[in-house]
Structures are given as C-alpha cells and as structure tokens.
Amino acid sequence: MNxxxxxxxxxxxxxxxxxxxxxxxxxxxxxxxxxxIWLFVFAAGFxxxxxxxxxxxxxxxxxxxxxITPGLIGMIQLFNGMQSSLSMVYDxxxxxxxxxxxxxxxxxxxxxxxxxxxxxxxxxxxxxFLAIAWAYKIHAPWQGYLYIIPALILSGxxxxxxxxLLSSFIKQxxxxxxxMNFVIFPMFFPLDRxxxxxxAERIKxxxxxSGKIQSFFASRRIDPLCSLRPI
Amino acid sequence: MxxxxxxxxxxxxxxxxxxxxxxxxxxxxxxxxxxMLLGPNGAGKCTLFSLMxxxxxxxSGRIELGGHDIKQETCKALxxxxxxxxxTTLDLDLTVQQNLRYHAxxxxxxxxxxxxxxxxxxxxxxxxxxxxxxxxxxxxxHRRRVEIARALLHKPSLLLLDEPTVGxxxxxxxxxxxxxxxxxxxxxxxxxxxxHLIDEIYPDDRLIVLHKGKIRATGSxxxxxxxxxxxxxxxxxxxxxxxx
Numbered sequence: 001m002n003x004x005x006x007x008x009x010x011x012x013x014x015x016x017x018x019x020x021x022x023x024x025x026x027x028x029x030x031x032x033x034x035x036x037i038w039l040f041v042f043a044a045g046f047x048x049x050x051x052x053x054x055x056x057x058x059x060x061x062x063x064x065x066x067x068i069t070p071g072l073i074g075m076i077q078l079f080n081g082m083q084s085s086l087s088m089v090y091d092x093x094x095x096x097x098x099x100x101x102x103x104x105x106x107x108x109x110x111x112x113x114x115x116x117x118x119x120x121x122x123x124x125x126x127x128x129f130l131a132i133a134w135a136y137k138i139h140a141p142w143q144g145y146l147y148i149i150p151a152l153i154l155s156g157x158x159x160x161x162x163x164x165l166l167s168s169f170i171k172q173x174x175x176x177x178x179x180m181n182f183v184i185f186p187m188f189f190p191l192d193r194x195x196x197x198x199x200a201e202r203i204k205x206x207x208x209x210s211g212k213i214q215s216f217f218a219s220r221r222i223d224p225l226c227s228l229r230p231i
Numbered sequence: 232m233x234x235x236x237x238x239x240x241x242x243x244x245x246x247x248x249x250x251x252x253x254x255x256x257x258x259x260x261x262x263x264x265x266x267m268l269l270g271p272n273g274a275g276k277c278t279l280f281s282l283m284x285x286x287x288x289x290x291s292g293r294i295e296l297g298g299h300d301i302k303q304e305t306c307k308a309l310x311x312x313x314x315x316x317x318x319t320t321l322d323l324d325l326t327v328q329q330n331l332r333y334h335a336x337x338x339x340x341x342x343x344x345x346x347x348x349x350x351x352x353x354x355x356x357x358x359x360x361x362x363x364x365x366x367x368x369x370x371x372x373h374r375r376r377v378e379i380a381r382a383l384l385h386k387p388s389l390l391l392l393d394e395p396t397v398g399x400x401x402x403x404x405x406x407x408x409x410x411x412x413x414x415x416x417x418x419x420x421x422x423x424x425x426x427h428l429i430d431e432i433y434p435d436d437r438l439i440v441l442h443k444g445k446i447r448a449t450g451s452x453x454x455x456x457x458x459x460x461x462x463x464x465x466x467x468x469x470x471x472x473x474x475x
Contacts, residue, residue: 005339012336020324095320099381102284103337104310 009105010113017117018124020087027083031125034079035072036132043068069138076129077122077152077159082180084118085163085170093173115164119156126152235298236261237311237389237421238283243292245278245444252278254444256292260423260437262388265415267432268425270441271472276425277317279441280393284314297388310338313382317393319374323367327358327377330366331384338385345384352380356410372403379407383414390414392424396431404431412436429465438464440471447471 021028047064054061091097100110130145162183170179236259245253253275260266270276281287283294285301285308294301297311321330328349335345353359356376366374375395382390392411396404408431415422424431432438438455440448448455448471452464461467 002339008336008339008341012333015336016322016325016329016333019329020322023324094323095316095318096322097320098284098286098316099320099334100337101286102309102312102314103334104306104308104339105337106306 006105006109009103009109010116013100013110013113014117014120017084017087017114017121021121021124031076031080031083032129032132035076035129038068038072038075039065039133039136039138065133065136066138069133072129073126073148073152074155076125077156078184080118080122080125080156081159081161081163082166082184083163084114084121084160085167086173086176086180087118088114088164088167089170089173089176092167111164115157115160118160118163119153122156122160123149123152235295237297238423239293239295239298240279240283241293241295243279243282243289243294245275245282245287245290252444253282256441256444256446258439258446258449260389260421262421263415263418264437265412265422265424265433266437266439268423268439268441269427269429269432269468270425271427273443274441274472275444276441277393278444280314280316280391280425283391284312285309310385311388312391313385313387313389314391315375315378315382315393315395317395317397319378321366321374321377321381324365326363326365327353327369328362330377331362331381334381335384340385348384348386349380352383353377356380372399372407375399375403375407379410383420388420390420390422392422394425394427396426396428408433429468432464440468442472 043065088097091100101107103110126148127145130140134140166179166183170176238260240259241257243253243256244251256275256279268276268279278287282289283296283301285305289302294308296308299308299311301308322333325333331349331352332342332345335342335348340348349362350359353362356379358373358376358380361369361373366377369377378395379392390411396407399407411422411424412433414420426432432452434452437451438448439446440455448458448467450458455467456462456464459467459470461470
C-alpha cells in the first residue's frame with residue numbers, strides 16, 4: 001500500500017459522495033431551497049421590518065439580505081453535516097458501509113476520507129448558493145470567494161465531525177429525523193447567547209480579529225459573527 | 232511465490248455475551264477448490280464471515296488470509312480477499328460501472344486498469360451491456376452478478392460468498408453456482424461459500440459442516456459421506472446437525 005493507493009481511495013470516496021449528491025436531484029434541490037427561502041422570503045420580509053444599526057465592522061447600513069448571507073452559509077454546512085450523518089446511517093442499514101469497511105485501508109483513513117468528502121460536497125453547495133446570491137445582487141469582491149475557502153473547510157470538517165459522531169449513536173434510520181431536530185434546533189440558542197457574550201465582552205475569535213473572514217465581503221459590510229445571530 | 236493457504240483459521244472462539252457463537256473453529260482452504268461452509272441458521276456462519284472480514288475483532292485464535300494475520304497485517308490480509316455478502320452492498324443510486332470503479336479506487340487500482348478489468352469481469356458474467364444502468368434498475372440475480380464481478384476486480388486469492396443465492400430464482404442460482412465452481416477450477420482462487428442449500432454442492436467440492444459454533448465435519452464430499460455413513464449429502468447434513 002502506498003500514497004497513490006490512499007490518494008485513489010480518497011478520490012473514490014469523494015467521487016462517490018459527489019455523484020450521489022448530484023444524481024439525487026431532490027437532495028440537491030432541497031439543500032438549496034432552505035437557505036434560498038431564507039434569502040428570498042424571510043430576508044425580504046425582515047428587510048422592511050428590521051432596521052439594522054451601524055455595527056462594527058460595518059461602516060454603513062447594510063441590507064438584511066447581505067447581513068444574513070454568511071449565516072446562511074453556516075446553515076448550509078450545518079445541514080450538510082447532518083445529511084452526511086444520515087448518509088452514514090443509511091449506508092450502514094443498506095449494507096454499503098460493509099464494502100467500505102472490508103477495503104484494505106485503515107479505519108482512521110476511511111473516516112477521514114468520509115469527512116473530507118462531506119466537506120467537499122458542502123463547499124460545492126455553498127458556492128452554488130453564492131452564485132445564486134450573486135445573481136440576487138449580493139456581491140462580494142472576487143478575492144472574498146477565495147478567502148472563504150479555508151473557513152469553509154474548517155467549519156465543514158467541524159460540522160461533519162459532529163454528524164459522524166451522531167451517526168455512531170443512531171442505530172436506526174427512523175430515529176434520525178427526531179435526533180436531527182433535537183441537535184440542530186438548540187444549536188441556535190447557545191450560539192446566540194455566545195454571540196451576545198462575545199459582543200458584550202468585545203471578544204472575537206482570532207480569525208475574525210485578523211480580518212480573514214471579514215474579507216470575504218471585503219468592503220467589510222458583513223460581520224459573519226454578527227450575521228449568525230439572525231439565523 | 233506465496234505458498235501459504237488462502238485462508239487459515241486456528242482455534243477461533245467468539246461469544247455474544249454469554250452465548251457462544253464459535254467454539255474452537257479451525258480449518259484451512261487452498262486455491263483450486265470450492266469449499267462449502269454448511270450449517271443451519273444460527274450455526275455461526277455469519278459470525279465467522281464477520282471475523283474473516285475484520286468487521287468483528289477476533290478475541291481469541293488466529294485468522295490468516297494469504298499468510299497475513301488479520302489482526303497484525305489487516306490491510307495486507309484484506310487486499311487478498313473478495314467478498315459477496317448475504318445482503319447486497321451495492322450503492323443503488325450509482326450505475327454498475329460507478330460501483331465497480333468505486334471498489335477499484337478503494338483497492339488503489341488506477342482508472343485505466345480498473346476500466347479494463349471491469350469490462351473483462353462484466354463480459355464474463357454477461358453484464359457488459361448493463362454497465363451504465365443504475366443498480367436500482369437491476370433484478371436480484373443481476374445485482375448478484377455485479378457483486379461477484381466487484382469481488383473479483385482486484386484479483387483476490389480468496390473469494391468469500393455468504394449465501395449469495397438466497398432469494399434468487401432457479402436459473403439465476405444455477406448460473407451463479409456454475410460460474411463460481413468454474414472459477415475455482417481455474418486453480419488461481421480459493422472459494423469459501425457459506426450455504427444451507429445442499430443442491431449447490433458439486434461432487435468435487437470440499438465441505439465444512441458447522442453447527443452451534445463447532446465444526447462437525449471437514450473434507451471432500453466422499454470423505455464426509457464415509458465418515459457419517461450416509462448415502463447422500465442431505466442425510467449426512469441432517470445427521471451432523473442434530474442435537475448438541
């Protein structure tokens with residue numbers, strides 16, 4: 001076994017996840033419908049009702065759609081992490097997990113490959129969403145579309161890992177929907193409290209302080225940390 | 232040249248809690264033979280397969296595939312193994328070709344070599360025309376053929392089949408049984424076929440009879456008939472699998 005074997009196997013696993021995602025049209029569409037409803041319907045509604053104060057790092061008023069976009073990216077990755085988890089449970093129930101486990105590769109590598117494959121699929125969804133958002137006149141400077149990649153990889157890995165952890169506890173597919181809601185829904189509230197605390201204490205994560213994340217929307221019209229709040 | 236047996240199992244024990252599933256199981260199989268692992272439901276066949284494929288950890292005893300210890304040299308051991316599980320393990324949403332390429336990638340086979348081998352294996356099993364169809368559209372017999380092609384794609388020295396003909400109609404069963412026996416006769420591969428269907432046994436097969444986790448008989452069909460004094464394999468099987 002050599003590096004080439006690992007490389008081919010990782011591409012094989014990623015390719016499979018990607019093919020499954022693209023060929024299951026309903027999954028592909030539904031993954032985008034949720035954030036797009038927030039963007040087109042809720043954001044449009046709240047835009048008239050909510051006035052956004054000038055809040056650092058913003059230097060001017062911004063539209064609610066712009067304010068909400070980074071949060072929607074987080075939402076896409078969060079739900080994709082759960083989808084990867086569901087996919088693991090499905091594979092286990094349908095038996096296709098066995099063909100993966102009996103391959104001549106270490107288990108840690110198989111898990112890592114699954115995680116990376118899920119992250120890759122989530123990043124793909126994010127870029128499709130950003131393309132639609134761009135058409136909806138939510139524009140970012142071109143560098144921003146590159147600078148966001150490391151952040152997307154990290155958040156995709158983190159949320160994917162949460163999904164994998166969940167899938168190891170969920171034994172039946174029927175239980176998944178309930179557990180998924182049980183996990184996702186309360187996530188919003190601790191996050192909201194954490195954000196309030198961070199704002200009150202003027203604490204910001206290093207990535208935010210260094211300006212890497214803000215540079216996604218390089219004119220600093222959006223603070224991703226603050227933008228998670230409305231989601 | 233590797234002269235080790237394709238599969239060597241020495242004194243393997245396994246329990247589910249207090250219930251003993253395998254009790255001191257030992258045997259060897261070599262290339263060129265189709266070995267039928269016979270046993271009624273609950274005999275321990277599936278447990279043994281799970282241990283041989285490293286789905287379960289072996290708590291005691293030793294399992295070697297192609298001379299590689301499954302615990303110490305897991306990857307090398309699994310590389311020598313092709314398997315068809317009782318339950319289909321194909322991805323229903325992918326095409327036949329995509330499923331086989333996925334398997335080839337997991338075994339580190341390059342795209343070009345994989346494509347050539349996929350064609351070769353599907354040709355042998357009469358499935359070439361259907362390689363771009365989704366597995367979901369195939370019937371049970373064709374899915375099994377694809378799984379056999381997949382198991383042979385990386386040229387293993389041992390082919391494990393866990394009741395692969397369950398739920399298939401008679402023509403599909405006959406064609407699979409015949410194909411696997413021809414494959415074993417080439418001499419390049421050892422076949423271990425778990426079954427409880429007596430009519431799948433050919434006269435020159437080796438037999439291993441497992442009952443309540445213990446091996447009751449091993450050897451050629453003639454040897455087992457002689458030992459049990461039964462006129463037919465069916466009678467020998469009933470004799471060996473009665474009582475404790």
